[in-house]
Amino acid sequence: MAVVADPVGSGGRLCGLGEDGGTVGGTAVVADLARAVREVEAAAGPRWVWGGTEEVYQGLLDRGGVRVGRCHDVKLVESLLLGQEGRHGRPRSLGAAWARLHGLPEPPDAPEAGGDDQPVLFAADRHHLPPDADPLAALVEVHAAQQRRIGAGDRPDRMRLLCAAESAGALAAVEMGRDGLPWSARAHDELLTGLLGPRPAGGARPARLGELAQRIQDALGRPVNPDSPAQLLPAFARVGVPLASTRSHELRKVEHPAAGLLLRYKELSRIHAAHGWAWREAWVRDGRFRPEYVVGGVVSGRWATRGGGALQIPRPLRAAVVADPGHLLVVADAGQLEPRVLAAMSGDQGLAGAAAGGDLYAAVAQDAFGGDRPRAKIALLAAMYGQTSGEAGQLLAVMRRRFPVALALVEAAARTGEAGGIVRSQLGRTSPAPSADRFVDEAADPADGASPDRRAARSWGRFTRNFVIQASAADWALAMLAALRRELAAIGSAPRLVFFQHDEVVVHTPADLAPAVESAVAAAADEARRLVFGATPVPFPLETHAVERYADAK
DNA sequence: ATTCATGGCGCC
DNA sequence: AAAGGGCGCCATGAAT
Known part of the structure; x- marks a missing residue:
């Protein structure tokens, strides 16, 4: 069932779709679209086809519409199909897809910054379709073309599943954004107060951070802003502690008392800045944290997510x-999840066997690393991320010997990336092509392993190596x-x-x-x-x- | 006053 | 010889 909302008001139009994407029956023009969708959903539970879940479904729920079971999000599907066809990066709105079908100039996805508000809003409601195009007809046409393109790929069954899952995710994202994550202001306050001291007035620095800053200054013997690496590095050097950076990993190796204090300061100041009182006032309303997925x-x-750092909520x-x-x-x-994905995707018998028990890392350790679980974990991560430094290189050699099929999968992906190629996830999501300037000199002297071109190529190889795993996960x-x-x-x-x-x-x-x-x-x-x-x-x-x-x- | 790059760190 | 993938967000400091 294809559906478009009117740009203004609560109405819209619907029409049925057949298996082939063609229309079935006539077009229904309704004054209350949310109600119409509710009735059709209850009666038939169709797959709703629309230009963008974020816009249309949001609007339906705003107007008291029901939650729907399934949809086909033209914009998200367009993005997947553009990848499948090696055309990553083209605009993906309904309007852009329609323009491509008709050989017309494609409207960019992002409206021009600084333009008039009115045309931008209007364009968003119409999914960037030109004023003289009929939105419902365009939607039906683009959807039918998408169905054909899905069928034209290597694995239509998998791409169909991916499109359905992506679209269902879009429904869930809108719903989760509206429902929100239960967030207790009182519990949050107790946590913050315990860590940072009482909430200071007017957004000032909490007591505990002030104390730590002072103690860092005392330990270093001079005034220094603990938030400024540029000030910290010379200050540490002056007390005989040369540092390459002020990263935690570096500081943890240092004996000087200022290092421990600084580590604690960093930890607390991050909580304060990223998820403190100001954050709560910006993002938590009525006991719910509502990020935008x-x-x-x-x-x-x-x-x-947009805003609120929803995917980085510190464990505490x-x-x-x-x-x-x-x-x-x-x-x-x-x-x-990721090593299991590697085992399943590659079909490596040894790794699949290791995954059969509860603890994959422990089983790999048993098979290949004398029971040393931490090393097994490093080895697996190195295989999936492309790490070669430190002991990872040697662990990788063991992995290659014990789990050759699994390693062949990630190494083939890495080689493809190094050569400027694209790779795909299990369901057929495609990695982007490297930017053109990254591989200008394909024939660069291969003996010069440290040339910028080779470095860039290897870096992209690590990306594609990880892509097949992360994207399949x-x-x-x-x-x-x-x-x-x-x-x-x-x-x-x-x-x-x-x-x-x-x-x-x-x-x-x-x-x-x-x-x-x-x-x-x-x-x-x-x-x-x-x-x-x-x-x-x-x-x-x-x-x-x-x-x-x-x-x-x- | 605003924008941008950088260093850094949170999550997976 | 090679120096771990993906993100969002903050403060800093320089540039605009």
């Missing part, structure tokens, strides 16, 4: 995430989220997804429904494994904890 905000398919602060009375948070975390996570969203809706309207962070979800639910939610989580994890990786023997467990505070889940 950006689906497809990362090329790998991970989400980003998760004690402020408290379920409502009579409710629980079901926290579900996919442990060791995102494939799984998205499929899981889509399945979970559907399972939760079947339980009822009370359990709500309230947080999603790469490989972890949080559901806020009445306490008596927590067991049902945990079952839904397990079912979703297994469905995602089956859909994304088929018959793999590699399990993808989603560990759940039903807790009152997010911090209690670990």
Whole structure:
């Protein structure tokens, strides 16, 4: 069912779509679009086709519309298809897709900065379609073309699944952004006060930070701003501590008393700056933290957020995430997701065997590293990230010997990237092409391993090496989220997804429904494994904890 | 006064 | 010889 909202007012138009994307029946013009969608959703539960979930679904919910089960987000699908076709970076709005179909100039996605407000808003409502185009006709046309393009790819079944999962994610993102993460101002206050001292008036520096700054100055024997690396480096040098940088990793190796104080200062000042009282006033309303999720905000398919640092909430602060009375948070975390993805994708028998038990790192350690789990973890991370420095290089050699098929997968991806090629995730999300200037000199003297060109090529190789893993993990996570969203809706309207962070979800639910939610989580994890990786023997467990505070889940 | 690059650190 | 992937956000300090 294709749907467009009128640019102003509450009306819109709908029309049915057949299997081939052609229209079925006539166009319905309605004055209350939210109501029409509610009725059709209840009667038929169709896949809603629209130009952009962020705009249309948001508007429907604003006007009292129902939550819908499925959609096809033309903008997100366009982005996936542009990648499939090696045309990354082209504008992806409905209007741009329509213009491409007609050989017309493509409107850019981002409106010109500094332009008049009125045309920009109008353009957004119409998804950048020209004034004389019929939005519903354009939508139907672009959707049909997208269906054909999906079918024209190497693995239409997987791309179809990816498009469905991406679109379902967009529904979940809008819903989560509206529901928000339960955030207790009181618990947050207690935490901050315990760490930083009482809240200072007028945004001044908290007492504890002032004290630490003073003690750092005393230890270094001169006035210095602890927030300024440029001042700290010479100050440390003057007391006989030459530092390459003021990073924590560097400071931890240092004996001088100022180093420990500075480490503590950095830790606390970050909490204060990034998630302190000012943050709460900006981002928490009515007991909910409402970040704005950006689906497809990362090329790998991970989400980003706009504002509030939602995906970087420091672990200690998760004690402020408290379920409502009579409710629980079901926290579900996919442990060791990326190495499991590598095992499943590559089909490496040894690694799959290691993944079969509960602790993949421990099993790899048993197989290849004399039971040394930390080294096994470093070795796996090195394989997936391309680290070669330090002991990682030697561990990698062991990995290559013991898990040749898995290593061949990531190393092939790295070689493709170094040569300027593109790689794909399990479901067919495509890595961007390197910028043109990055590979100007392909034939650069290969003997000159340290040339800027070679360095850039190797860096891009690390990116594509990681892309196949990270993006496939995102494939799984998205499929899981889509399945979970559907399972939760079947339980009822009370359990709500309230947080999603790469490989972890949080559901806020009445306490008596927590067991049902945990079952839904397990079912979703297994469905995602089956859909994304088929018959793999590699399990993808989603560990759940039903807790009152997010911090209690670990 | 505002913008931009950099260093740094939080999360995965 | 090679020096770990992806993000968002903050403060600083220089440039505009």
